Amino acid sequence: MNATCLEGGVIVRPVTARIGAEIDGVDLTRPLAEPTLRGLRDALLRHQVIFFRDQPITHHDHLRLGRAFGTLAIHSGVPGLPDHPEIVAIQADENSRYVAGENWHSDLSCNAEPPMGSILAMKVVPDYGGDTCFASMYAAYDALSEPMRHFLDGLTAIHDGEHVYRPIVGPNGQTFPCSEHPVVRTHPETGRRCLFVNPSYTTRIPQLSKLESDAVLAMLYRHCMAADFQVRFRWRPDSIAFWDNRCTQHQAIWDYFPQVRSGFRVTIAGDRPS
DSSP, X not given: OOOEEEGGGEEEEESSSSSOEEEESOOTTSOOOHHHHHHHHHHHHHHSEEEEOSOOOOHHHHHHHHHTTSOEEOOSSSOOOSSOTXXXXXEEOTTOSSOTTOSOBOTTTTSSSOOSEEEEEEEEOOSSOOOEXXXXXXXXXXXXXXXXXXXXXXXXXXXXXHHHHHHHHOSSSOOOOEEEXXXXXXXXXXXXXXXXXXXXXXXXXXXXXXXXXXXXXXXXXHHXXXXXXXXXXXXXXXXXXXXXXXXXXXEXXXXXXXXXXEEEEEEEOOOOOO
């Protein structure tokens, strides 16, 4: 696909027709001018996840970039860095029993106000493997039949963090968010409709019986994983992915054990889905 140039000199190269674009013409180690920030926001809203290469950002750069798009959120499940609580370390190595994001999910959908977006900067990558897949929930909703879209409108789903984070932190007395959100949400900036359930956090649809809820959710999870809704990003050192958490899901592929994969992530606060 041909590259386009947006405001602020932001060069956008779409990766697939439905989701994902690589960005050039931007140096994230420096403060960004307002026109460049507007160009990046435009690219994010159009493509749902944007990718950067060769960006050796520091923690200070990372925080500045995230704050340019909104208030940074403190992770409700795992602690951040001691000196930078807004930054969460993403680490897997020969001692790992699991990896962050191994199952399809939308970040912290258990929160009452799930994040608007996340920015992940990868510093150490394995020699092979370790890709991240992203899926467009716009495309997933649009591909449903009209009767199914009509059926899902008005339903809600429970998103629970307990079963996600308890195995990580253990029985320490901490409680985790549990929230109820629409099965189909409207993006607050684009106005587009998208699916908002995921197999990591979503546990049930309260308007349905357990049998019905399990069946509908299983169908939606399988539907959302369709390859033609996806883009797959191959990391290199100092690559960055910035995704719109409101209209995407993602999955980190753990196919590189026992190699090291290490980076840092910030999340940008969002609003209550509607």
